Amino acid sequence: MASATTSPDNLSKVFKAYDVRGIVGEQLDEELARAAGAAYVAVLGIDALVIGYDMRPSSPALAGAFADGATTAGADVTMIGLASTDQLYFASGHLNLPGAMFTASHNPAQYNGIKMCRALAQPVGAESGLAEIRDRVAAGTPVAASGRSGSIGEHDVLQAYAAHLLSLAPVSGRRLKVVVDAGNGMAGHTAPAVFERLAGQVEMIPMYFELDGTFPNHEANPIEPANLVDLQKRVIAERADIGLAFDGDADRCFLVDERGELVSPSTLTALIAARELAKEPGATVIHNLITSRAVPEIVTELGGTPVRTRVGHSYIKATMAETDAVFGGEHSGHFYFRDFWRADSGMLAALHALAALAESDRPLSDLLRAYERYPLSGEINSTVADQDAVLAALEEAYGAQDGVTIDKLDGLSIGHADWAFNVRASNTEPLLRLNAEGKDEPTMARVRDEALAIIRSGK
Numbered sequence: 516m517a518s519a520t521t522s523p524d525n526l527s528k529v530f531k532a533y534d535v536r537g538i539v540g541e542q543l544d545e546e547l548a549r550a551a552g553a554a555y556v557a558v559l560g561i562d563a564l565v566i567g568y569d570m571r572p573s574s575p576a577l578a579g580a581f582a583d584g585a586t587t588a589g590a591d592v593t594m595i596g597l598a599s600t601d602q603l604y605f606a607s608g609h610l611n612l613p614g615a616m617f618t619a620s621h622n623p624a625q626y627n628g629i630k631m632c633r634a635l636a637q638p639v640g641a642e643s644g645l646a647e648i649r650d651r652v653a654a655g656t657p658v659a660a661s662g663r664s665g666s667i668g669e670h671d672v673l674q675a676y677a678a679h680l681l682s683l684a685p686v687s688g689r690r691l692k693v694v695v696d697a698g699n700g701m702a703g704h705t706a707p708a709v710f711e712r713l714a715g716q717v718e719m720i721p722m723y724f725e726l727d728g729t730f731p732n733h734e735a736n737p738i739e740p741a742n743l744v745d746l747q748k749r750v751i752a753e754r755a756d757i758g759l760a761f762d763g764d765a766d767r768c769f770l771v772d773e774r775g776e777l778v779s780p781s782t783l784t785a786l787i788a789a790r791e792l793a794k795e796p797g798a799t800v801i802h803n804l805i806t807s808r809a810v811p812e813i814v815t816e817l818g819g820t821p822v823r824t825r826v827g828h829s830y831i832k833a834t835m836a837e838t839d840a841v842f843g844g845e846h847s848g849h850f851y852f853r854d855f856w857r858a859d860s861g862m863l864a865a866l867h868a869l870a871a872l873a874e875s876d877r878p879l880s881d882l883l884r885a886y887e888r889y890p891l892s893g894e895i896n897s898t899v900a901d902q903d904a905v906l907a908a909l910e911e912a913y914g915a916q917d918g919v920t921i922d923k924l925d926g927l928s929i930g931h932a933d934w935a936f937n938v939r940a941s942n943t944e945p946l947l948r949l950n951a952e953g954k955d956e957p958t959m960a961r962v963r964d965e966a967l968a969i970i971r972s973g974k
Contacts, residue, residue, distance in 0.1 A: 604855070609676075701726070
């Protein structure tokens with residue numbers, strides 16, 4: 516008989532589109548992790564894997580239970596210990612092994628989760644094995660006897676990870692002063708290994724490097740401006756050249772310029788795209804549909820081919836594989852690199868920003884001006900009871916206007932020569948997410964407010 520955590524009702528809540536995530540003790544426990552480990556081995560048909568975990572208090576035990584389930588199913592396990600998510604992806608690529616990472620990323624302390632991948636960091640999502648793993652856990656189906664139990668070993672990949680990132684984005688030129696806010700997350704583990712190799716090039720000022728899954732200083736979610744206030748103040752106080760903020764599992768990175776101003780992830784996407792196109796002229800660059808229209812414009816002007824995708828790492832990675840794209844960027848702060856097994860790495864994105872800055876004699880704000888073409892609203896969430904009705908109302912309101920284009924690749928995207936916006940439904944909450952931009956600040960503000968008025972009339 517299924518326990519509370521392995522019941523179909525609970526599993527339908529914690530198995531998301533891209534990962535497993537839930538409240539520890541209520542929705543996610545060692546029993547579920549053990550069953551998931553066995554099911555993962557069976558569904559993927561593997562005989563070896565690598566496991567890493569973040570700094571949350573529950574992570575070591577959950578990772579150990581998953582390893583126990585995997586070895587019972589006959590697979591050998593390599594434990595890399597404390598790791599960022601991109602460090603786990605590195606291990607998967609470097610060792611050519613499937614992998615599982617225990618983290619709840621930016622979620623509050625009471626949560627934990629599992630991100631799984633195939634060998635070479637290929638994603639495991641709902642459409643590529645995760646739903647089957649969920650169903651196998653729910654059924655409690657015994658794993659086919661392999662005739663052997665797997666072993667558990669340890670392998671430290673941290674230094675190899677740091678060396679690999681710096682080989683992809685070497686930093687040289689003028690000396691930089693850099694403030695790094697790890698948010699008590701896994702960048703506090705990886706940043707020292709990376710930046711000690713840049714000791715003569717970069718003066719690093721650490722903030723909240725103590726690994727603490729209770730997040731005593733602020734949430735490790737840099738997409739929320741409130742969580743960047745400490746970094747902004749410190750950059751100004753230290754007269755630093757740049758500030759870097761990472762989320763809890765350090766797969767996302769956000770920038771603050773020398774004035775303490777926030778840098779849009781779309782701007783960083785355009786900067787990295789320009790650097791990658793300089794190395795490989797004519798290459799393809801992926802951007803999701805809420806990224807600023809400046810990104811495809813700049814890619815085209817530089818001779819590259821921009822390709823637009825839905826939001827979400829599985830869509831980005833699949834399209835990168837189909838097109839052999841050199842790079843992909845998301846407005847949420849995820850950046851994907853072909854030379855990093857098409858996986859996302861916040862640290863590699865940060866190194867590209869540092870490399871570009873060190874090669875220039877200009878401050879960051881000046882360097883980025885060429886990539887900041889349109890004012891952006893940022894993501895604005897609204898609680899809506901009937902999402903479909905609101906989307907229909909938006910389409911009706913704008914569809915008859917001259918010069919307006921509409922598409923439904925992901926939610927509703929409405930465009931005009933002078934402005935554009937996208938409205939998407941949350942996968943897990945009764946929310947609609949609005950992202951708007953305009954040719955200037957008044958235009959963006961007008962379109963943002965008009966769209967919000969329609970969206971919030973449907974509460």
